[in-house]
Amino acid sequence: MKIVTTHKGTDFDALASLVAATVIYPGIIPVLPDSINPNLKAFISIHKDVFDFYSPREIEPDEIKTLVVVDTNSWNRLEGMKKLEHRNDLEIILWDHHSKGDIAADQINHENFGANITLMVNEIHRKGKIITPVQASLFLMGIYEDTGNMTFTSTKAEDARAVAYLLERKADLHILSKFLRHAYGKKQKDILFKMIQNTSRREIKGFNISIAGMSVKGHIPNLALVVQMYREIVNVDAAFGVFTDTARNRTMVIGRSDLDEINIGAIMKGMGGGGHPGAGSALLKSTDLSVIEEMLVDIINGNQQTSVILRDIMSYPVITVNENTKVDEVAIKLRECGCTGLPVVDNKDRIVGVISRRDFKKIRKEKQVQSPVKAFMSRSVISIDHDKNAIDAARLMIRNDIGRIPVMKDDHIIGIVTRSDVMLYFYDLLPD
């Protein structure tokens, strides 16, 4: 048996991805978690005849041979699939746009597009599969919901292309406005107003952060968009809404960030949730605002160091040569790795120099290729500490006109940061 399933608390992107999987894998059984978002309930009840979903309770886990997981990559977010986690004869295929999770898949389809359905629409388009207008409408809702109508900074050009394709495939915008709740209805306006009243601003690591706590009753749609608006209005680098539902004994934390340096997805991961660099959320059992605030501040403080430090962008393992290696052997090594230079270390693995192709010009006599490399290496090594960030590395490269800097920890070289590592970071191509 081949099934496809998605995360509980299913939203439109997840539902769209589930349906898209039935198009990509004909005959696959779509398993929809029992806990789904309220606006999804309305959509499904109206389209009962069109879609045929199974509940996790109707599936016998032992009969599953292939499991397709869409719009999530963590076992925790699946419903009724716990039993499958340790089966090693199970084929797992993943379609996801979130940062790394704990599902070890045999086949991974991952892009950091604004919506997961974009990834799957691409595949449908590529394979020339036919989709119905209802499917196209549902897919479009998935994109609009996950990208905040294409306004979230996580939105990619591919999302826009997928929208164009779905409109060509007769996606119905009337349906969209019926089911995607308006972001700024009365409920949301009231919450935004209260958030602004309850706002607290603070500076953490040089960034302006704002946390607003308040109590809510029941599920309120589009809180993420409210937090986004809130961040813009109070004009901070990152904003967090802490929404406590005392009756249900839980708190929803939603974050929005305008800067790469404040990675909301990573911060929320620290609270047991998840998301993208610009947006994310976590659901907590605690309802004590001061405790949650403190937790948030702690994580941001720690996260600052982990999200942008060189350790995360450097290349490793590093190829080094011992200072006593003969020059001709070093030349071979350089050619093999395609590097322009290599760090030279002593017997205790401490860095003592750098040898580059340029240094070989110093060789005059044939027999010198038998000399140890330390005779020709340059001894002035510019290195950088592992807890420095990409900007520090870039400055050092520009100032010294070098393209590679060894990254050091406690006198040992643990990686190398290159110009392209730094470029990738600045151009936001860093995989999360």
Ligand SMILES: [Mn+2]
């Ligand atoms: Mn999604």
